Amino acid sequence: MLSPDRLSLPGPEYLAQRHVLTYMEDAVSQLLENREDISQYGIARFFTEYFNSVHQGTHVLFREFSFIQATPHNRASFLQTFWKCFRTVGKNGDLLTAKEYHCLLQLLCPDFPMELTQKAARIVLMDDAMDCLMSFSDFLFAFQIQFYYSEFLESVAAIYQDLLTGKNPNTVIVPTSSSGQHRFRQAPSECSPLDGVEASLFYQCLESLCDRSKYSCPPSALVKEVLSSVQRLTFYGFLMALAKHHGINRTLGALPDKGDLLLDPPMDQELEKLLSQVSGLSISTPSSSSGDITNLSARNSSRMTSPWKPLHHRQKVDIEGDGSTDETDSSEN
Structure with missing residues (x-):
């Protein structure tokens, strides 16, 4: 539409x-x-x-990184695809390291950079050891923020560092509500790095960044909501707050709320059908299974040599994951 x-x-x-x-x-x-x-x-x-x-959103499967990050829609599609493909990791309660999550990402995008995976892991681990285990949901929501807003977060990191080292003006004049006098805020250079920066001053800088940025940014009203709940915060504390914010997740629209993250009834039904079909084939044709597998492998190999043919194949994968598109696709076939 x-x-x-x-x-x-x-x-x-x-x-x-x-x-x-x-x-x-x-x-x-x-x-x-x-x-x-x-x-x-x-x-x-x-x-x-x-x-x-x-x-x-099936067009990003097995594509190069330069393509999947080329547009906001591509990024959202990749996030949704990653969630649907590996939802069972979270459903089974498995905990994985950053390297293991990166291997999963590479199954969908062979040249996906390790650096982005590590940055997402740092949001969860708060810069702790990178070989620590993470739950699927924790990594996924942190990865969503890091991947979708990567350019914005680079600018945020630079602003945060400037505030932390005192490169901005040492005083910010704020009118009082009654007397008209002015008070002076503490200079960032006087702040301890462990304490982070003043949230209100940080928001002023980010509001300006959101207004002038050419890249995707979280809605400034939601950023203000995140920062208004604290007086001071660290860089990774801010990123974690973004990752956990329901409003930002709904604005992106790629992932469900955390409570529904492991639920996908249409996908479960299709998987049950697929498993029953595979089970039926293995029982009915035991003698010819080796030849069938060889022929199937050859057919799949010939399909994957062409970049455009998987588009039609990937639509069928999407049918299995999203029942709402089943009727449209079947009419085209």
């Missing part, structure tokens, strides 16, 4: 806001690289399937 925002913005501005050019360039690139394979399906069907996969 088209967004009503398209009617309130000029055409070029709306296309830029939605990063349509990014997807068109990617689609045409895949079309040219695989034109011989695509010719048997038709160009119109290829573009239909490509943009259906973009809409459903």
Whole structure:
């Protein structure tokens, strides 16, 4: 369904806001690289399937890191895909290290950088030893903040360091409510690093950053809500507060609330069907299982040699994970 925002913005501005050019360039690139394979399906069907996969969020599977971070929609889609693929880690109560979570990320994006995984882990561990174990939910919500808002957090880190070392003006004049006199806030250079920085001064800087930033930022009203509950805070304390904030999570829209994180009834039903089918096949065709596996492996290998063909395959994966798209996809097939 088209967004009503398209009617309130000029055409070029709306296309830029939605990063349509990014997807068109990617689609045409895949079309040219695989034109011989695509010719048997038709160009119109290829573009239909490509943009259906973009809409459903399945287009980021097995893609390079530069692509999955290229747009906010790609980032949200990758977060949702990671959650759906590895939800059972949390459901089973498994605790993993940062390196192990990074291995899971690399299953979806082979060149995913370790640095981002480590930064997400530091939010959970508060800069403790990086080989400590983390729950799936703790890592996932910290990873969401670090991955989706990575450029914003880089600027936040620089601002925090400036405040901590006293590079901003030493005094901030704040009018009182009655007398008109002024009070002076403590200079950041006088603060202990263990105590962090003054929350209200930190918010003033972040509010300005959110207004001028070209990258995705949390809503300034929610940032203010986080910072208004404390007088002082550290950098990682601020990141942890963002990761735990329900309003920010709902604004992103990629993950459910923490209480529903391990629930996905449609996925569970599809997995049960798949397991029953696999069990039935193993019982009914025991003698030919080796040959069938070989043939299936060969067919899957031939599919994965083409970057565009997995788009259709990935839509079917999404059907298994999201029952709401089942009817649309089945009509296209």
